[in-house]
Amino acid sequence: MAISLKSYHMILFTAIFTVLISIATSNSQTDLVSELLSLQSQSTSGIIHLNDHLISRFLTSTKTPRPYSILIFFDAQQLHSKPELHLQDLRNEFSILASSFITNNPSDHGKLFFCDLEFKESQSSFGMFGVNSLPHIRLVGPDAKSLKDDSIQMDQGDFSRMAESMADFVQSRTKLIVGPIHRPPLLSKKQLGLIVLIFLIWLPFVIKKIIAGETLLHDRKIWLLGSVFVYFFSVSGAMHNIIRKMPMFLADRNDPNKLIFFYQGSGMQLGAEGFAIGSLYTIVGLLLALVTNVLVKVKNVTAQRVVMTFALLVSFWAVRKVIYLDNWKTGYGVHGYWPSSW
Structure with missing residues (x-):
């Protein structure tokens, strides 16, 4: 009977101890969530x-499973x-993602927290995650023990749609x-x-100018300049530069004081080389417009011949330069073709 009573006391003590440990662990995890929510509320975005200390506090020093995930x-x-690298643009999109999630999920935003980590402040944490290139986004789930092996890296291709692709990754x-x-x-x-x-204040004056035909839209010179701008914008690859956010030039890796305006290789086009080729195309287009619309009205035959010769020589030089640069950049050659018979 004594042994049975002793065993009963032991079982009771173990049960109470387990319950106390469970309550303490639960309270500890609740405190971590409350602390994260407090830090989140202090951020406008x-x-x-995070830093090395907070990484230890919320990730490496806590038992799994945690009641939260961290992106x-x-x-x-x-x-x-x-x-x-587009780091600032991606950081802004990450901020939009975080604020959108918090706004859309008032009851669940304690399950996922959005954080950032700066290299100079947290080099040891970068090493624990195994991050050696940027941009980089990583999800640490509730069951992740090893920050490098158990966390999930977002693929580089998922950055294309900015916040929307980040949201798809999270979901x-x-x-x-x-x-x-x-x-x-x-x-x-x-x-x-x-x-x-x-x-509203300016509207009456605008209506008066339109009726009198004295606006800029009634000026032929404005339309001419606008046409030249649209032509240059189209042939210089400006839209490509805007969409891809291409730089005008790059610094030479071998000599930081030297700038690269023309990049050899068909996989990339800098803004400066697009504008250079666009300028050559625009020169040829303007000379063609000069010859077909202005020169035909000149009555002096000698002047016509001089201007025509000048236009042909400059156009030939511009086209030859475009062909040369295209061959240098892509390796493809453009050869003249003469028919065997007329």
Whole structure:
């Protein structure tokens, strides 16, 4: 009977101890969530700025499973000057994703926290994650023990659609619904109201000018300049540069003081080389317009011949330069063709 009573006391003690440990662990995890929510509320964008100490506090020193997941944007201030990385643009899109998730999920935003990590401040954390290139986004799930092996890296191709592709990544990996992306308006209500007020004040004067035919839209020179601009914009690859956010030039890796304006290789086009080729095309187009619309009205035959010769020589030089640059960049040659018989 004594042994049975002793065993009963032991079982009771073990049960109480287990319950106390469970309560303590639960309270500890609740405290971590509360601390993360407090840090989140202090950020205007909803992104928590982490460092080595906070990584240890919320990830490496906590037991799994954690009651939350953490999505981390790895950043480096010294690389913001490199436009080809688009770190600032991606950081802004990450901020939009975070604020959208918090707005759309008031009851569930404690299950996923959006954080960033800066290289200079947290080099050891970068090493624990195994991050050696940017841009980089990584999801640390509730069951992740090893930051390098158990966390999930977002593929580089998923950055193409910015916040929308980031939301798809989150939803596919966490089973949480991000909801619609809320982008800030281009103009605030005050700015929009001021623009409307100025437009209403200016409207009577505009109507008067239109009726009198004295606006810029009635000036042929404006239309001429506009046509030349549209032509140059079309042939210089400006739209490509805007969409791909291509830099005008690059610094030479071998000599940082030297700038590269023409990049050899068909996989990339810098803004400067597009504008150079566009200028050559525009010169040929303007000379053709001069010959067909202005020169035909000149009565002096000698002047016509001189201008025509000049236009042909400059056009030949411009076209030859375009062909040479295309051959240098792509390796493809353009050869003249003469028919065997007429």
